Amino acid sequence: MAGLSAFRSMAIVVLGPAALDVARRIQARFVDARVHGLANRVNADIAYADFGAHLRALYASGTPIVALCSAGIVIRALAPGLADKSAEPPVLAVAQDGSAVVPLLGGMRGVNVLAREIGAALDVAPAITTSGELRFGQCLLAPPEGYVLADIERGKRFVSDLLAGQATRIEGRAPWLDEAALPRAADARLTVRVTPQAISDEHSLVIHPRGVLAWIGDVPRDDDVAECVRIALRERGVSPLALAALVAPAHFMTSASLEAAARALDVPLRFCDVPPFDTGDARGVVLRVDDAPVDVQSIGRARGRLSVIGLGPGSAELMTPAARSALTAAQDVLGYETYVRMAGPFRDDQRVHMTDNREELQRAAHAFELASTGRRVVVVSSGDPGVFAMAAAVLEALDKGALEHPEWNQVKLSVVPGVSASLATAARAGAPLGHDFCVLSLSDNLKPWSVIETRIAHAGEADLVMAFYNPLSKARPWQFDRAIEIVKRYRNATTPVVLGRDIGRPAEALRVVTLGELKSDLVDMRTMVIVGSSTTRVVGDWVYTPRWYE
Ligand code: SAH
Secondary structure (H helix, E strand, O other), X not given: OOOOHHHOOEEEEEOOHHHHHHHHHHHOOOOOEEEEEEOOOOOOOEEEOOHHHHHHHHHHOOOOEEEOOOHHHHHHHHHHHOOOOOOOOOEEEEOOOOOOEEEEEOHHHOHHHHHHHHHHHHOOOOOXXXXXXXXXXXXXXXXXXXXXXXXXXXXXXXXXXXXXXXOEEEEOOOHHHOOOOOOEOOOOOEEEEEOOEOOOOOOEEEEEEOOEEEEEOOOOOOOOHHHHHHHHXXXXXXXXXXXXXXXXXXXXXXXXXXXXXXXXXXXXXEEEOOOOOOOOOOOOEEEEEOOOOOOHHHOOEOOOEEEEEEXXXXXXXXXXXXXXXXXXXXXEEEEEHHHHHHHOOOOOOOEEEEEOOOOHHHHHHHHHHHHHOOOEEEEEEOXXXXXXXXXXXXXXXXXXXOOOOHHHHHOEEEEEOOOOHHHHHHHHHEEOOOOOEEEEEOOOOOOOHHHHHHHHHHHHHOOOEEEXXXXXXXXXXXXXXHHHHHHHOOOOOOOEEEEEEOOOOOOOEEEEEEOOOOOHHHOOOOEEEEEOOOOOEEEOOEEEOOOOOO
């Protein structure tokens, strides 16, 4: 998938379900593309309410836009917000049936490259209209993956000079320009220079190959690693834009200052047991400068990442952007089949590992094994991963397995919160959790039933609102009625009870009953049960627990 990472976080915007098929075909070709659909009309990854406002917001945030609608609609929507030419993202209109690809804006950010990519995915020729492209068969200002343009303003002047009739020559290796119909002359004043060196001269179009590796043999305490790298680059006259990666010994894998340096320099961080090139006796930062791009993936390995994420109750709107980004970055996705399906669709390059709901510890260990090899792994839970879900299982696996597998400690572990079922259900009902409350799982798979009974009694006595997870299953048929019996010792039969089933999913159903009416045939494993406190009230269709207490 060469050349695709330049179009990160691309938004494929559709108005109706008719365009969804083409949208998904385009999405499958890109590393980080999401389908945005009109709320309640299309089941997309991201919902929007107002097409024009949404498009303008995407444009303003610099997000590449592929709109599956007429060019006119896009132009009218964006016209009020058209900003300066160099900063704008690529914007394309694609016919709903995939029969036409029209690059509209963002020539400087590679809209034509993107148009060709999409054209190839849909098997149509893109409607390229840019003069530079047509004349030279290539946009000089959007070099391929592995190369960066040093200065866009200079680039623009360079291309206008060429369009005005001047000739050029190429210094350095630019294989992608071999086919370009550039007016060439061996003695031309205008020069395309492909070099890692930081050069600034008026007659050159400077393009840097990302071919420089910085070996950080030693991570000094309290030292700004990024600054050390910048100094080393400056000493060699090399542009920071030519830097391809930081490389360090594997025993520095958990170093926070290295991570900060890679972030500051905006390059990947790789780890090797021995340096990938001869570093002599030098300590600190050693550079290897190459005049062709390096394949960073082939150097050592990355620090593995394991993110335990919460998907929210079901719908894409209730998933946090942080969870969405983790999914986008994931190479491996693990989880119970239902949730993994909820987290999709996935790209061809993502591996999906579905398991039975009960094999949680094994799943967690498997996740650590994959992440230990340098992969980006995501474990999915519904709702919040810390509420009766995988985050605790993952930490339990680490607790039990780290001695035997010390490499698990090198993994960058993170827990990404989500909207838990009790919170989503409460929001639909109003504010039943508006005052003190507790959450309890009624499952006695992993704890004795007697503990559950004691806790319900104490919660009843403390007058807490109670949110019951896992209320009932075929294997646990009598427990729910028993739990309600205990609650009734402490609450009136008129106490409001909220029953949320499949909240945030297509079959969503919300009911409000009284404690007197509550019985086990009103609930199942997909239901959230919120039993009010003595102060919980009903107002119209709403249920709330006041903030005050007497
Ligand atoms: N980690 C999850 C909870 C897992 S326990 C979370 O934070 O939401 C599973 C229980 O959660 C189910 O038995 C049900 O009681 C509740 N639940 C999960 N998703 C739900 C939904 N969409 N609607 C209602 N209840 C849900």
